[in-house]
Amino acid sequence: MSYKIPMGPYHPGLEEPYKLDMICEGETVQDAELNIGFNFRGIEHLAETRNYYQVIALMERVCGICSFIHTLTLCQAMEKLAGLEAPPRAQYIRVVMSELERLHSHVLWAGIAAKLMGFKTMFMTCFALREKVMDVLQAISGNRVNYSMNRVGGVNRDVEDPSSLLPLIDELEREMMRTVIPIFTTSSTARSRCAGIGILTPEKAVSCAVVGPTARASGINQDLRRDAPYAAYAEMKFEVPVEKAGDVRARLFVRALEIMESCRILRQALTDMPPGEIAVGGDKFNFVTGTATSRVEAPRGEVIYSVSWKEGSRNPARVHVRTPTYANMPAVRWMVRGARLADTPLIQASIDPCYSCTDR
Amino acid sequence: MKSLETLRQELGIAEPWVENRGTWWLNPGTVSVRHVAKVMNEMHARFITITAYQLPGTEGFRLEYHWDLHGRLLGLPFVIAGNAMESIFDLCEAADWIEREIHEEYSIDFTGRAYEPLLLRKGDKTGVNLREDPNAPPKPAAAAPGPKEVAK
Numbered sequence: 001m002s003y004k005i006p007m008g009p010y011h012p013g014l015e016e017p018y019k020l021d022m023i024c025e026g027e028t029v030q031d032a033e034l035n036i037g038f039n040f041r042g043i044e045h046l047a048e049t050r051n052y053y054q055v056i057a058l059m060e061r062v063c064g065i066c067s068f069i070h071t072l073t074l075c076q077a078m079e080k081l082a083g084l085e086a087p088p089r090a091q092y093i094r095v096v097m098s099e100l101e102r103l104h105s106h107v108l109w110a111g112i113a114a115k116l117m118g119f120k121t122m123f124m125t126c127f128a129l130r131e132k133v134m135d136v137l138q139a140i141s142g143n144r145v146n147y148s149m150n151r152v153g154g155v156n157r158d159v160e161d162p163s164s165l166l167p168l169i170d171e172l173e174r175e176m177m178r179t180v181i182p183i184f185t186t187s188s189t190a191r192s193r194c195a196g197i198g199i200l201t202p203e204k205a206v207s208c209a210v211v212g213p214t215a216r217a218s219g220i221n222q223d224l225r226r227d228a229p230y231a232a233y234a235e236m237k238f239e240v241p242v243e244k245a246g247d248v249r250a251r252l253f254v255r256a257l258e259i260m261e262s263c264r265i266l267r268q269a270l271t272d273m274p275p276g277e278i279a280v281g282g283d284k285f286n287f288v289t290g291t292a293t294s295r296v297e298a299p300r301g302e303v304i305y306s307v308s309w310k311e312g313s314r315n316p317a318r319v320h321v322r323t324p325t326y327a328n329m330p331a332v333r334w335m336v337r338g339a340r341l342a343d344t345p346l347i348q349a350s351i352d353p354c355y356s357c358t359d360r
Numbered sequence: 361m362k363s364l365e366t367l368r369q370e371l372g373i374a375e376p377w378v379e380n381r382g383t384w385w386l387n388p389g390t391v392s393v394r395h396v397a398k399v400m401n402e403m404h405a406r407f408i409t410i411t412a413y414q415l416p417g418t419e420g421f422r423l424e425y426h427w428d429l430h431g432r433l434l435g436l437p438f439v440i441a442g443n444a445m446e447s448i449f450d451l452c453e454a455a456d457w458i459e460r461e462i463h464e465e466y467s468i469d470f471t472g473r474a475y476e477p478l479l480l481r482k483g484d485k486t487g488v489n490l491r492e493d494p495n496a497p498p499k500p501a502a503a504a505p506g507p508k509e510v511a512k
Contacts, residue, residue, distance in 0.1 A: 037479035044465075045489050051502040080381040209407045209454035222406070227431030283505070291413075292381045293426070295433060306411040306424065315502035322409035322458070330457060359479060 002030060007344065009038045015112070016355035020348060022336065029336045029344060034329060039359035047319035052078065052152065052285055055316060059305075060146050062321060063357040065105045068097045069298040070305075071150035074319070076230060077307040078152045080292035082285045090154035091232040092273040096162075097140065097149055098231065098296070099262040099269070103172065104133045105299035106255045106262075109352045110180060113252065116346045117193040125179055129172065136168050154279025162270040169270070173263040181256045194249035198335040198347035201246055208331040211324050212301020213258065214351045217243045217250035224297035235272070236265045248350040255352075287311065291318075300324035300352050323357035363403070363429060370399045383426075383435045393425065393438055397448040397455075405429040407454040412462045415439070417494050421468060440468070447473040465490040 008019035017038035023031045043062055047055050059074045060067045072094055079085065086094070111126030134144045140159055141147035149155050159165070184190050200210070205218035215222055223240040225233040241257035243250035287309040295304045301324030308318040328351045335347050364377050364384060371391055378385045388396060400407065408426040415422060420441040427434045438445065447470035448455050459470040460478040467487025477484065492499075 037477070037481070040479045042489055049499070049502055051505050053505045054502065206404075206406075207453045209452075222428075224431070228433065290381075291424070293383050293433060293435070302408070304408055304426070306409075306426075308413060313501065314504060318411075318413055320409070320411040326457060327408075327454065330453070 001025075005341065009035070011345075014345065014348070016353070018353075018355045018358075020332070020336070020344065022341065022344060024341055027341050029339050029341060032333050032336045032344075034333060036329070036355060036358055039355050041360060043360040044319055044321065047316055049315060051314040052287070052316075055319065056150060056152075057148070059319070059321070060148070062360055063323070063354055064145055065108065065354060066101060066298045066300070066303070066357070067146045068101045068149055069296055069303055070321075072098065072231070073294050073296040073303050073305045074307065075150045075152055076294035076296070077292040077305045078285075078287065078309075080294065081287040081290060081307065081309050082152055082281065083288070084153045084281045084285075086154040086231075087277050087280055088232070088274045089158070089276045090278045092269050093140075093149070093155045093157075093159055093278065094231040095233060095236065095269045096159065096165075096266060096273075097137075097147065097155075099266045100133060100137050100140075102262045102299040103259060103266075104130060104137065105352070106259050107133060107180070109255065109299075109349075110184065110252075113346065113349055116349050117189060119187075119189050122180075122183060129175055129180065132168070132172055132175075136165060136172075139165070139168075151279055152285055153281030154277070156279070158278050159270075159273065162273045165270055166267065169263055169266050173260070176256075176259050176263070181259070184252055184256055190252070191249065193343075193346060194247065194252055194350075196245075196247050196249075197339055197343045198248045198350055199246045200331055200335050202244070204331065204334050205246070208327075208334070210301070210328045210331050210351075212298070212328070213251055213254045214301065214328045214331065216241060217254045218246040219244040224295055224302055228295060230294070230296060232269065236268050238265050248346060251350045287313070298324055300354060300357075301328060321360055323354070323360070325351070325354045325358045329353060329358060364432065364434075367399065367403050367405070367429065367434075370403065371396060383433045385435045385437070388436050388438060392446060393436075393448055394446050394451060396425065396436055397451040400427050401451060403429065405434065407452050408433075410455065410458045410462060412466050412468065412490075414466065414490070414492055421466060423462070423468075443467060444469045444471050446471055449473045467491055 002025050005022045009017040019035035021033040022029045060071045062070045107130045111123045114122035138144050141149050200218045202219040221242045238261045241254050289311040291308045293306045304322045306320040375387050405427040411424045413422045423438045425436045464480050464486050
């Protein structure tokens, strides 16, 4: 006899509100229904009522983890409409902040995944590391979560001595190599909880059009930093990790390898950062009538902003946001099919979901 | 560039691709969105999203469909005079949530599919969030940036 088990909208295994109704046969999940919208704030509507400074602060609050990425994507779209291009130093600072945010997101995710595996020591280790990443973000921006770094035409704050941040990056990388990566890749706890569960086949990944590490863990070789470079990514040398297994362990491996690649990119960006101004365009902007679209590879995958403006207006006519979790979340239905009920919190966490982003 | 030309020929569209602000635009003319979705699947293009814009007065809506082809961002705008558009959900699973969301935000009906609520709850009224009443007075403009905002 099949029965339905609701998980959420408020559940100890989920930090944000959403609901997964699982249809089970015994302990095995046969199918699942997803329900979102518990965090819906009407941000796209609000954006239409904010001027070109306020809208940046508003969109920074779409997501707590990727706040820099959201403003970067928005500012890139607004720069297209204002006919501006951020100066080279600002482009490098954008790369530095984006990669630090990726490190922050991946380490935070690793901690939560460890907690869901029942691996509390690892959870604490990851969160201690996360603090170090946040210290670097604070050293650059003065803030730990919403950084207020982006503006139309560049960035608000300079990195005054980029080389002084290199020892912090070295320390982070050392700690990752010493503890996080070996434990996640070799420990029997991680293997037994992650290997072979929550499989998303390459065919299903293509059909669901998933993005980011979720796609790369199912064998899809895509990354906007390489395929459609923005900011200063065209000048960075890095690899795009791809795994084929499509299970939770593959998603873990992809993120672990991406942490190392982020450290590599950070070292290049901090070493090669060109001198010069950090913003152009002054304080007032003239946007032309039209639509501009911008895409950025966020820690969870592709973020896309479509911004529409009417010339002479202070506020956008329309801002549409498609976040990575919005693309990845429907695939959870296929990942949990056939899984044991006890594995479902970890499976849904393996896409690193953000419902704040998804609901907007 | 070759793949874009192949795609245009497969779609049966005479007008060329136009690159504007980093997006490659193609005017679909009379070609249906379902034919576009089928060809995009054959070309292994990745569906990204649909962005809906309400046109002034009672002119209808513009729906911009975005796909990614080998890192190129493609845009195909479809203008609809009424409230209905063919669904591509059966051809493109990834379009499910965004069709449901646009239905809730603008009350646009994607024909040929069933709906479950996405951001709203069962029984909630659609078209409240982003759809504007053409007879309503214009919205007040956003305030001019103040000295504190500019000083940041």
